[in-house]
Amino acid sequence: MVRLNTIDADAHVLETMATWEYLQPDERRFLPTVVDYAQGGAKASNEGKRQQQFWIVDGRLQPKEGNVGSNTPEEAREMRDIDKRLQHMDDLEIDVQVLYPTLFLRPVTKNPAAEFALIRSYNRWLAEIWAKSGGRLRWAAKIPTYDLPKAEEELRFAKDHGACAIFLRGLECERRLSDPYFYPLYKLAEELDLALGVHSGSGCFATWDIFQDESGFNKSKLAVIGAFHSIVLDGIVERFPKLRWGFIEVSAQWVPYVLNDLDLRFKRRGKRLPSDPLKTYNLWVACQVTDDLPYVLSYAGDDNLVVGTDYGHHDTSTEIEALRLLRKNEKIKSGVVDQILGANARALYGL
DSSP, X not given: OOOOSSEEEEEEOOOXXXXXXXXXXXXXXXXXXXEEOOSSSOOBXXXXXXXXXXXXXXXXXEESSTTOOTXXXXXXXTTSOHHHHHHHHHHTTOSEEEEEOSGGXXXXXXXXXXXXXXXXXXXXXXXXXXXXTTTOEEEEEOOOGGGGGGHHHHHHHHHTXXXXXXXXXXXXXXXXXXSGGGHHHHHHHHHHTOEEEEESOOBXXXXXXXXXXXXXXXXXXXXXXXXXXXXXXTTHHHHSTTOOEEEESSOSTTHHHHHHHHHHHHHHTTOOOOSSHHHHTTEEEEEOTTSOHHHHHHHHOTTXXXXXXXXXXXXXXXXXXXXXXXXXXXXXXXXXXXXXXXXXXXXXXXX
């Protein structure tokens, strides 16, 4: 029996060539290529190091080392040694991690055939990781957003092989998450009892390219906050009342601002925002230990915050000791800390 007292609601895998070993023979033409930096303008990673390698996916150059956290063992973050990953989790006092991708945090391809081939291989790689972990490494499944009818095939497989969520970004295939295009997906997610993990990132080439050289705040973070606003204001949370939504790796400091804005807009429409909107609408937000948590909790309530380490990455959301540090926060009652570390994540992910 896997313990579920401390759940890392946001951890990562770093894709390697092993990720694509599950491509079908007729899909090998979509196999990503790794190229080495030789000369020209050097790109720096989030740790300030020169990036030595890049992916080429469907003809586009993508950074391979842009967001690598060297405070984690390489074999563990790349899933080459599952036992080492589990041992590091033990050292960090983490029972379960929920895994999100790295490469797919950005738009990769508009080619439906290429997208399906890559996500199908990725999902089978994660399924094998889950099986080897004894159930301690759960994951969010990637879906073919450009060929949505194929999502059912992938999600039924994923549900049977350790997935507890569907991975989405703040924008998907050049659309907002409130677009009716996604209604069949949301209906299926309700049927399969899978959460929607809306993670920092974007699947929209237009906005990604505009903010290409920006730090990531606009192209990744604000897209997710905007998605939260849209699904509430546009009534998606009421149309699909059984759906559970997680907004991951964007801190929680914005929650009071967005709820205040929604309250004003609801009143202009002759409606009333519930007194506890996150709980009413099944919305969870991953906080950071740097957030003003007593203030955030006064808006979000005790039941709808979770926390993650961003394991494997190095950016403003990364705190490898996040779960232990939260226990030391004397401004929050111990019972509430226990909820954020365990019960709330169990509820979000249906664990």
